[in-house]
Amino acid sequence: MKRAREWVLIAVVGLAAGAAGYGYNVWRIGPAEQTRQGLADLTGARLPDLDGALQSVAQWRGKVVVVNFWATWCAPCREEIPMLVKLQQKYGAHGLQLVGIAIDRPEKVRPYAAEMGMNFPVLLASLDGIELTRRLGNKAGVLPYTVVLDRDGEIARLEVGALKEARIEALVAGLL
Amino acid sequence: MLARVVAFLFLVLWLPTHAAEPDLLEPDKAFRFSARVLGPEALEVRYQIARGYYLYRDKFQFSVQPATVELGAADLPPGELKKDEFFGEVRTYRGELRIRVPIAKASAAGGPVTLAVTSQGCADVGVCYVPHEQTARLNLAAAGAGASGSVSDAPGGLFSSPAAGSSEDDTVIAKLFHGNFALLLLSFFGFGLLLSFTPCVLPMIPILSGVIVGRGAHVTRGHAFSLSAAYVMGMAITYAIAGVLAGLSGAMLSAALQSPWVLGSFAAVFVLLAGAMFGFYELQLPAALQTRLADASNRLPGGHLTGVFAMGALSALIVGPCVAAPLAGALLYISQSRDVVLGGSALFVMALGMGVPLLVVGASAGALLPRVGPWMETVTRFFGVVLLAVAIYLVAPLVPRAVEMLAWAALLVITGIFLRAIDPLPTSARGFDRFAKGLGVIALVAGIAFLIGALAGSRDVLQPLAGLRGASSPAAAPVVFTRVNSMDELDRAISGARGRPVMLDFYADWCVSCKEMERYTFSDPQVSARMSNVVKIQADVTANAPEHQQLLKRFRLFGPPGIVFFDPEGREIQGLRVIGFQPADRFAKVLDQVLAFERVAQ
Numbered sequence: 001m002k003r004a005r006e007w008v009l010i011a012v013v014g015l016a017a018g019a020a021g022y023g024y025n026v027w028r029i030g031p032a033e034q035t036r037q038g039l040a041d042l043t044g045a046r047l048p049d050l051d052g053a054l055q056s057v058a059q060w061r062g063k064v065v066v067v068n069f070w071a072t073w074c075a076p077c078r079e080e081i082p083m084l085v086k087l088q089q090k091y092g093a094h095g096l097q098l099v100g101i102a103i104d105r106p107e108k109v110r111p112y113a114a115e116m117g118m119n120f121p122v123l124l125a126s127l128d129g130i131e132l133t134r135r136l137g138n139k140a141g142v143l144p145y146t147v148v149l150d151r152d153g154e155i156a157r158l159e160v161g162a163l164k165e166a167r168i169e170a171l172v173a174g175l176l
Numbered sequence: 177m178l179a180r181v182v183a184f185l186f187l188v189l190w191l192p193t194h195a196a197e198p199d200l201l202e203p204d205k206a207f208r209f210s211a212r213v214l215g216p217e218a219l220e221v222r223y224q225i226a227r228g229y230y231l232y233r234d235k236f237q238f239s240v241q242p243a244t245v246e247l248g249a250a251d252l253p254p255g256e257l258k259k260d261e262f263f264g265e266v267r268t269y270r271g272e273l274r275i276r277v278p279i280a281k282a283s284a285a286g287g288p289v290t291l292a293v294t295s296q297g298c299a300d301v302g303v304c305y306v307p308h309e310q311t312a313r314l315n316l317a318a319a320g321a322g323a324s325g326s327v328s329d330a331p332g333g334l335f336s337s338p339a340a341g342s343s344e345d346d347t348v349i350a351k352l353f354h355g356n357f358a359l360l361l362l363s364f365f366g367f368g369l370l371l372s373f374t375p376c377v378l379p380m381i382p383i384l385s386g387v388i389v390g391r392g393a394h395v396t397r398g399h400a401f402s403l404s405a406a407y408v409m410g411m412a413i414t415y416a417i418a419g420v421l422a423g424l425s426g427a428m429l430s431a432a433l434q435s436p437w438v439l440g441s442f443a444a445v446f447v448l449l450a451g452a453m454f455g456f457y458e459l460q461l462p463a464a465l466q467t468r469l470a471d472a473s474n475r476l477p478g479g480h481l482t483g484v485f486a487m488g489a490l491s492a493l494i495v496g497p498c499v500a501a502p503l504a505g506a507l508l509y510i511s512q513s514r515d516v517v518l519g520g521s522a523l524f525v526m527a528l529g530m531g532v533p534l535l536v537v538g539a540s541a542g543a544l545l546p547r548v549g550p551w552m553e554t555v556t557r558f559f560g561v562v563l564l565a566v567a568i569y570l571v572a573p574l575v576p577r578a579v580e581m582l583a584w585a586a587l588l589v590i591t592g593i594f595l596r597a598i599d600p601l602p603t604s605a606r607g608f609d610r611f612a613k614g615l616g617v618i619a620l621v622a623g624i625a626f627l628i629g630a631l632a633g634s635r636d637v638l639q640p641l642a643g644l645r646g647a648s649s650p651a652a653a654p655v656v657f658t659r660v661n662s663m664d665e666l667d668r669a670i671s672g673a674r675g676r677p678v679m680l681d682f683y684a685d686w687c688v689s690c691k692e693m694e695r696y697t698f699s700d701p702q703v704s705a706r707m708s709n710v711v712k713i714q715a716d717v718t719a720n721a722p723e724h725q726q727l728l729k730r731f732r733l734f735g736p737p738g739i740v741f742f743d744p745e746g747r748e749i750q751g752l753r754v755i756g757f758q759p760a761d762r763f764a765k766v767l768d769q770v771l772a773f774e775r776v777a778q
Contacts, residue, residue: 071304075262075263077304079261127306139200139202140201140305141202141308143304
């Protein structure tokens with residue numbers, strides 16, 4: 001009797017935990033439709049580059065695109081810039097395109113990009129730029145935030161916070 | 177077994193669909209923001225920064241709308257020095273952060289403003305938040321309208337004490353007081369002056385006039401004034417001693433003075449005194465003692481003054497319970513500062529304030545006070561009635577309302593009869609007799625109104641006949657409080673009120689002002705309409721159990737009365753405490769501020 005009751009309890013708690021976990025993930029990731037819309041917003045957004053010309057991420061369709069949201073005022077972002085430069089150097093010829101979107105002011109970004117020898121386009125966005133990431137799962141609106149798109153323009157990975165060099169390299173190499 | 181299965185299920189089902197990523201708080205939760213009005217010249221911005229998160233000191237921006245209000249340079253605390261690989265040495269904040277923002281220019285009318293603060297912070301896991309703007313709506317007081325945007329009880333408002341109480345706050349409060357010693361004494365003097373308009377001081381007038389008139393016809397104005405000065409001094413020094421005691425002990429004094437026994441016995445004393453006024457008997461010391469006292473005072477230079485001084489001290493004790501409720505705030509304030517000198521001097525000047533009308537009476541000895549004669553008799557009778565009224569006033573909160581109304585009815589009717597309300601006046605009656613009869617008729621009618629009202633079931637002292645208006649107006653439903661008895665219950669009640677402000681009322685059966693609040697303030701339609709928008713919690717600490725003491729201690733109260741408010745986030749709204757009785761219009765204003773305290777999410 002006691003044993004039976006225990007199992008009923010396990011089943012109930014398990015179901016509840018399952019429902020909660022599922023709900024949590026739905027809430028966190030958002031329905032597919034929302035992600036799709038978010039992706040369209042991101043690739044379609046026309047943002048100025050460092051020369052003031054409007055660019056959109058969509059132009060690199062067909063390549064493996066790594067979109068990195070960053071800012072000069074964000075220490076963890078600055079930490080991974082050299083790694084991104086290296087990545088572009090290594091795989092650029094094989095069809096990798098890194099794109100930086102800086103939530104920052106151009107007069108801060110320009111000297112920094114020059115200093116770091118950034119070898120990939122940097123687009124500028126105001127504070128609202130962070131909104132582009134929210135529908136892609138960056139609920140808290142933090143930097144750095146990285147979106148990896150495969151050659152078909154589909155989301156291959158969403159990464160909050162600093163990238164692990166080995167992991168991103170393996171991922172990119174696999175997609176190329 | 178059970179635990180393991182559940183743990184497994186959690187692990188499996190909660191695994192994020194995408195690669196594991198840090199569980200990041202949304203910025204409003206990582207950096208919980210609130211703001212309040214500190215006073216006419218400053219605002220305070222407060223952040224509760226979650227563990228593992230920090231804010232940069234040099235990234236703050238403050239702005240306020242409308243533009244008629246201008247802010248000064250924010251007073252940013254130094255913060256922690258952090259060596260950053262990229263930025264060099266930066267200063268950051270963790271945990272609790274309070275920033276004082278001076279108001280450089282405010283519009284004279286005061287009113288609502290929107291404060292917007294932009295901050296930027298990061299989490300230790302290695303992400304940063306974009307600059308984040310948070311706003312709060314605040315109410316600025318009109319220029320010269322009072323101490324701060326927060327309407328509070330006179331002395332209570334001066335010591336809006338912090339909630340959970342870190343030692344840091346104590347020093348802040350202490351500093352505040354030391355800086356404004358003169359100002360503080362001035363406000364206590366003003367407070368005393370206000371108290372002198374309560375019926376509590378009235379019984380002192382016949383005592384004092386008795387003293388002065390008792391000197392006989394040869395009292396000079398100067399002599400009368402020095403007599404009343406001595407009397408007021410006696411009273412003031414008694415209060416000063418009470419202040420010192422409060423400073424030393426921590427003021428359960430006012431609570432003790434409000435117990436039904438004390439109130440009841442003092443009401444009895446007043447009835448006795450009234451009896452003497454009506455000439456039913458003469459109150460005096462035994463003859464032997466009296467002569468010895470007279471001898472002693474005659475031998476001493478200024479001996480009369482000593483006696484009068486002692487009278488003053490005694491009267492202070494007698495009217496003590498009457499002013500205890502308004503005094504509660506003052507005593508509490510003093511006991512919080514734990515400053516004996518301050519306590520003594522504050523209550524001393526307060527008593528001087530209370531004594532001003534007495535000094536006026538004394539100074540005008542020849543003019544205002546009647547000489548011995550039939551006039552004198554009328555005046556003592558009048559004061560007899562006043563004493564009885566004070567007695568009723570004292571016990572009113574302790575007895576059922578019907579009893580209170582019947583007591584008023586009895587007093588008024590009997591007074592009316594004594595004023596010959598129903599005796600026929602001779603045609604040759606003097607003007608004064610006619611005037612007295614007029615008063616008597618008024619008293620009689622009012623008394624009958626009370627009597628009829630009470631018997632008809634009306635329980636409203638101010639509108640005894642309201643119940644007879646036919647369609648009985650719907651009686652204001654009594655305010656329903658959720659009772660809490662311990663810290664746990666309180667925390668649960670507060671967290672259960674998510675999204676609504678919370679009002680926590682400390683109550684005890686013996687607490688006179690609590691009952692007055694219930695009777696006159698909470699029942700007011702204006703107030704109850706506003707109260708319906710807050711979650712009402714009451715802690716009944718009559719039993720004074722250890723849990724009750726803990727609760728009081730948490731809010732640094734020594735006893736009821738005390739009303740504490742919490743914002744929709746469950747944090748205490750600083751500076752809005754209500755200590756002691758507050759009339760409906762003022763309490764409604766406080767509630768408006770509480771309701772305006774919603775944080776406007778971005």
